[in-house]
Amino acid sequence: MASWNSSMDCCRWKGVTCDIFTGHVIGLNLSNSILGGTIHPNSSLFQLHHLQTLDLSSNYFSDSHIPPSIGQLVNLAHLNLSYCYFRGRIPLEISYLSRLVSLDLSDERSLLQLNQFVFRMLFQNLTKLELLSLTPINISSSIPINVSSSLRYLDLAATNLHGDLPKSIFLLPNLETLRLSYNAHLTVSMPKFNWSSSHSLRELELSSTNISGGLPSSLGTLKALKVVGFYYCNLAGPFPESIRNLSQITRLDLSYNHLEGEVPDAFSNAQKLTFVSLESNSFNGPFPSSLRNHFSGPLSLIQNKLKGEIGAQMFSSLKYLDLSSNNLSGEVEEVMFSSMQNLYLLDLSSNNLSGEVEAEMFSSMQNLYFLDLSRSGLSWSSNKDSTNTTIPHLRFLWLRFCHVKDFPDFLSNSKELWILDLSENEIHGQFPKWFGGLVALQSLNLSHNYLTSLDHLPWQTPVFVDLQTNSPSEPLPSSLCKLSYLTFLDLSYNNLSAEIPNCLVTSARLEILDLRANNFHGLLPNKFPKNSGLIHFSLSKNQLEGPIPTSLVNCTYLQVLDLGNNKIRDTFPTWLETLQELEILILESNRFYGPIVAFKTKSPFPSLSIFDLSGNSFTGSLPIEVLKGFKAMMNMNADKSKRGYLFDGAYYLQGSTSGESYDEESMILFTKNQETKFNKILRIFTTIDLSRNKFEGEIPKFIGNLNSLLLLNLSHNNLTGHIPIEMRNMSTLEALDLSYNQLSGKIPEELANLTFLVVLNLSHNHLVGPIPRSNQFNTFTDDSYFGNHDLCGFPLSNECGQHKSSFVPVSLVEQEEEEEPGFLSEMTWQSALIGFCCGLTFGFAILYIIYRFQRPRWFIDFLETITHEMIYRVQRGRKRRMNNHQKRQ
Template identity: 60%
Template sequence: MLFQNLTKLEVLSLSYVHISSKIPMNVSFSSSLRYLDLGFTNLQGDLPKSIFLLPNLETLKLSGNDLTTISFPKFNWSSSHMLTELDLSDNRYISRGLAGTFGSLKALNFLDFSWCNIVGPIPESIGNLSQITQLYLSANHLESKIPDAFSKLQKLTHLGLKINNFSGPFPSFLVNLTKLEVLNLGYNSLSGPLPFIANGLQNLKKLSLFKNSFNGSIPSWMLSLTSLTYLQLGSNHLSGPLPEFKTNSIEKLSMHQNQLSGPIPHSLRDLVNLTHLFLGSNNLSGEVGAEMFSTMKKLQHLGLSHSGLSWSSNKENINTTLPSLWTLSLRFCRVKDFPSFLLNAKQLVFLVLSENEIHGQLPKWFGGLSSLQYLNLSYNNLTSLDHLSWQTLQFVDLQKNSLRGPLPSSLCKPNSLHMLILSDNNLSVEIPNCLFISGNLSVLELPGNNLRGPIPDIFSGCGGLNYIGLSKNQLEGPIPRSLVNCTSLQVLDLGSNKIHDTFPIWLERLPLEVLILKSNRFHGAISAFQTKLPFPDLRIFDLSENSFTSSIPTEVLKGFKAMMNIDPHKSRLEYMEKEGRYYGPFTMHYDESVILFLKNQEIEFKKILTIFTTIDLSRNKFEGEIPEFIGNLNSLLVLNLSHNNLSGHTPVEMKNISMLESLDNSF
C-alpha cells in the first residue's frame, strides 16, 4: 500500500474518497500515525485488527463503510493506548457485541457506535470511560436496562441511546450527570413515571424521550430548565395537565400522542422562541385561536390535530399574523371557518384542516397562498374547488365533501400536482383530458362521484402514474388502450361503472398489483395473452359482477407469482403506500385503499397489506371445471368463485392453499 513506507506520517484523511476495494490483510500504517480517517470510503472485507493497536493513534474514524467487517482485538487494548476519538458509526458488520471493548480506553472522550447492528446489553465496563464527553450508541439492538455504570461518566455532555430495545424505568442516575447537555432515549421500551426531581440537569439543552411507554404526569422541572431548547415527549402515555412553563428558552416542543388533559397553560405564550409546537392526539380541552400563538413570531410548525382543543375564530384578532408559519395541522379541531390569519401566511407550505365543520366555498384570498404545496381539507362540507392555486399544489385531498359540478378548467394549466384525491363528492360531467397528460401526477382518486362519459383515451406522459381510482361513477365505453403508456401503474380500480368491453389483455404489460373491474359490463372469454406469465405482480384481482364467459383461464393464473410461496412469518408486514414527501417535520404518505366484497359484506380497506391476496370471479358466466392450477396459488387469502356455471369437483390441489381464510364456491 502507498502509505506503508511513510514512517513519519502522523495524519491521514481519506474520508469520502471512493476507494471501493478490499483491504489488504498485510496493510501496515506508520506507528507515528495520530489521526486516521477512512470514513465513507466504501472499503470492503475484514478490517485488520492491527489498526486498533497503533501505539500513538488518537483519532480513528471508520464510519459509513457498510461492506467492512470490524472485529475488535479479543484481548484488552493496551492500557497505554492514547485513543481519544473513535467513530465506527454506520457500519453494519460489527462482529462482536460491546462486552470487553471498553476495558482500557480510559483516554477516550468521543465514541460513536451508532447504526452498527450491535446486540446485547451494555457492559458495566463502560464505566471505565472516565474521560468520555460524547457517547453515541443509537440505532442498534442493545437491550436490557441502561446500566448504573453510566453514573461514573461525570464528564458526559452528549448521550445518544435512541432506537434500541432498552427496557425498565427511566435511569434515575442520569439526573446526576451535571454536565449533560444532550440526552436522547427515544424509540425504546422504557416505562414508568419520570423522576419527580432532577436538580443535576441544569445544563440540559436537548431532551428526547420520544416513543417510549412513560406514564404519569410531566414533572415541573422539565419546564423550568433555563437552558432547555428542545423537549420531545411525544408518543408516550403521559397524563394529567400541562405544567406552567417557567422558562422561555424552548424552541422545539413536542408532546403529541399522550393522554394529557386540561387547558393549555397561559404561560405557553411566553415561549417567544418557539419554532416547533406539537400537542396533537391528546385529551386537552378549551378553545384556542391564532391569538394564543401571536407572540411566537418564529413559529414555523404548529400541530394540534386531535388534541381535544377547539379552534375558534373568536380567539383571533384580525391583525394577528404568524409570519414564519410553514406547516399547520388542525385535524378534528372543530374548525368552522378558515382561520383569517392564513390570509397573510405567505410561507405556508403544509395545511391540514380535515375532519372539521368548514362549509361553503373557499375564500378568494385562498388562491394567494402561493407557497402552498400540501392541502388536506377532507371530511368537511365544502361545495366548490374555486380559488385554489393549482400551480403550486402537489398534494390535494378533498374527499368526503359536497363538491359539485365539473372539475375546474384551471386544472388543465401547467401545474406540479402529484396526488389528487376527490373521492366521495358530487362531481359530475366528463373527466377533462388534461388530467392524463400530466407528467407529475402519480395518484388520481375520483371514486364515488357522478362522473359520466368515456374515460379519455389520451394517456400520454403518464409514466409516473401509480394509482387510478375511478370506481362508483357512471363511466361508459371501453378501457382506453393508451393506458399502456402508464408504465408505473400499480393500482387500477374501475369498479362499479358502466364500462362495456372485453377483458383488456393488453394490461399484462403493466406492473399492476391491484386490478378491480367489478360491477361493469365486461363480457366474453379471457384469452389470447401475449406473454407467458401475465400479471406477475398482481395480488388483488376482482372481476366480479360482469358477464365473462368460457372457462377460468389457467394461463392467467400461472402468471400470478405474487400469490405463490409467500412466507407470512418472514415477510415484513408492510402496506402499499406511496413514498413519503417531507414538509418540515411532517411526512406525507399515501395509503392505497380499495373496496372489496369479503366474507359476504363490502369492506373498505383504508390500507392494503402487501401480503393480502384475493381473487374474486363471482357473479359471472364462467363454466367448466375449476382449474387444478389454482392450488399453486398457495398464498391466496380470499377466493370467491360463487354464482357462476362451474361444474365438476373441487380440485384436490386446493388443499395446498394453506393460507386461505375465505372460500366461497356457492351457487
C-alpha cells in the first residue's frame, strides 16, 4: 500500500482490480502486506459494495474481530481472511454472503470461534460454495446434512467436530479434497458401495478421527485418489488390498492403527507413490517386494512385527528406509547395501539381525545423513582402518549397543556430524585427539562405556552431552568451562572427585545439569545468574556440604531440585517458595535441621508433586503452611489442566534411537538393589515423604485436603494424637506409612473408604481398639499393625472383647534400634533424575520404591500407562524428525 498515490487512478494501484466497463472496484488483494491493528466496523472498506474478491490473508490483525460489517459486501464471491490472527466469534453476517464461491478463514492458531448456529447457516445459505476452509477454528458441532453440491474443497481439520459424519459428504459429485483430520470425536463410516469411476476425490484426510468398521474394499474404486491419510484412526483388520487399484496414489499413511496380517504386494501399479507410512500397527510376515525397486520413499514400517530376512536385493531407488522396531532377522552382508546408493536415511534399529558391519559398507551412500543401527543385533567392526573412508554428509549416527570397542576412526573425516550416540558399548580409555575436531557436533551420548578421561572433547560446540556411567576418576577438565552453548550435561554415576566449578552454573543456556552419584565435595556454587534457564538440577549421592546457595532463586524455570544424600547442613530453604514452577523437591538424607517456618507467600510451592525431606533432623510440628500451598496435590481429577507429564513438550537436539526419545521424561525405580528405567512420569504421581525426622505434635486435619496425593510417608517421627478422620477424603491414596510414631486412639473406621489403599503401615504406635473391616483392610497382613499391643481383630490373633493388659512400649529410640523399619519406611525417595534413554530425547527421572511385599495396583497400572504413552510419543517424535529432515533436504 506504500505505492498507493492519491493523485493516481486507484484502478492502477497495486492489489486493486476494477471493472473495465464501470470502473467499480471489484477486487482487492492485500495479502502479505504487513497490515496490522484493528479493522473498524465503519471502515470505508465496507463501502465497496461491488467488491467480488477480498484477500487480506497473511496479515496481522491480532487486536481485531471480524467486523459484522463484512455482511454488507453482498457481491463477494471470494473471501480470504486466512492467517490474519483474528480473534473472537465469527459474525453471523458472514453467512449473508450468499454469492460466495470460496471462503477461507483458516489460521495456525485457534483464536476464532464459530457457534453451531452460524456454522449451520453457512451451509444453508452459501449454496454456491466450492471451497471452504475453517481449520483450526473451534466449532464444536456436528456437520449438517445440507452441504453444497458445488463443494470441491472442504477443510474442517482440528475444529472439534463431533457426532457422525453424514455419508452424503462422500456423494458430493465435485468433491476433490476432504480434510477432517484431528477431530477425535468425529465418527466416520466409509461407504461400502463402489464409487463411480468418474468420482473426482483426490485427497482424503481423516487422520485422528474414529473410522468405524475398518476400511472397505470400495476405497479402491476411487481411481483419482492421490492422498490417503488415515493416521491414528482406530482401524483394525487386514491391509486393504484394494489399494492396488489406486494407480494415481502419491501418499499413503495408515500409521498408528491396529491393522494386522501381512502387507500384500499391492503397490506394483502405484508408480507415483512417494510416501508410505505403515508404522505402529501389527503387520507381520515378510517385507512386501513391490516396495523394493521403484519406490523412492520415505518408507516407514517401524513398530510392527515384520519378520524374515531383509533380502539381498535391496531398495535401489529408495531414499528413506525405516524398518526399526520389528522382528527382522538374518545375516547382513555388504552386498545388501551396495545397491542402496540413493539412501538419505537408514534405520534398522531394534531388530534381530546378525553379522558385522563397518564404515566401508556405507561409503557408496554418498547422500546418507542419517544412520541408526542401535540394538539391531549388528556388531560394529573396528578391525579395519577406516580413516580413508568417508560418508561426507553424515549428520546423525546411532550405534547404541552395537558392541563398539573403539571410536570409529572414519568419524575423523565427518565434519558435518551433528548427533553421535555410542552409548551402551565397550569403548575403553580416552577420546582420540581427532575427536576435538568435530566442530559441528551438537549432541553426544557416550553413556555406559568405560572412558577414563574427558580430555579432547569439543566442549565449545555441543548442546547435549551425556557421559553418565563411565569410570573417569579425574577432576573435571578445565576445558569444561569453555562451554558456550551447552544445554544438557549428564556426568552422573562416574568417579569424578572435585569441587563443582562456578563456571558450570553461570551459563544462562544450561537447562539440565545432572551430577548424581559422584564424589563431588565442598560447597555448592552460589553463582546462578538472574537469567538462568535451569530446569533440572540433580546433585544427589555426593559429598556436598554447607548451605543451599541462595542464588538458586534466580532459576525461575526450575522444575526439579534433587540434593538428596549429601552432607548439606542448613535450615529449610523457605526462600525456594518463589520458584513457582518447582515440581520436585528432594532434600532427603542430609543434615537439615530446625522447624519449617516463616513463609511469606500465601501458597508456597503450588506446582510441587514430589516433596521429600526424609532422613534429616527437622523439628517442630508438621509444616502446615507448606501443605496448604500444594495446589498440585488437590483436586487433580477435577482440574484436567494439571494432568499430563513433567516436562511435557520439551525438545532437544539429540535425535532418536531405538524406540526412545529425549523429549520425554524417564523414571528410574529402585527395587532392592536393581535399577529399572521407564520413560515418562505422570504429574499425578504425587508424593510426600517426611519420614525419619523429629517432627512432633498432631497430624494436621488439613492433610485430608490433599485429595490427589498418591503416597504419604510420615514414619519415624514423634507424632502424637489421633489419626485424623479427615484422611478419609484422600480418595486417591494408595500407600500410607505412619509407623514408628506415638499415635494413639482408634484407627478411624472412615479409612475403610480409601478403596485404592494398597500399602498400609501403622506399626509401632499406641493405637487401640478394633481394626476396621473392609475389602481393602482385609488385604493387609499383621505386619501393618505390629507393635500396637491394644489393637484387636483381623489379621491379628487377639480377638476384640477379650481382656488384655496394655503393653508399655519401650522408647521410640529403642524401637528403632531393635526393630527393622516397616516396608514403606524402607522406601527411599531416590531421585534418579535424568535417567534418560538414548536418542532424540532428554530423560527426566525420579524414583523410589523399595518395599517388601506385593507391588500395589497403582504401580502396575502406572507402568502400563508409561509403556503405551511412550510408544505413542516416541513414534510421533520420530515422525516429526523425519519430516524436518525432508524439508531441510
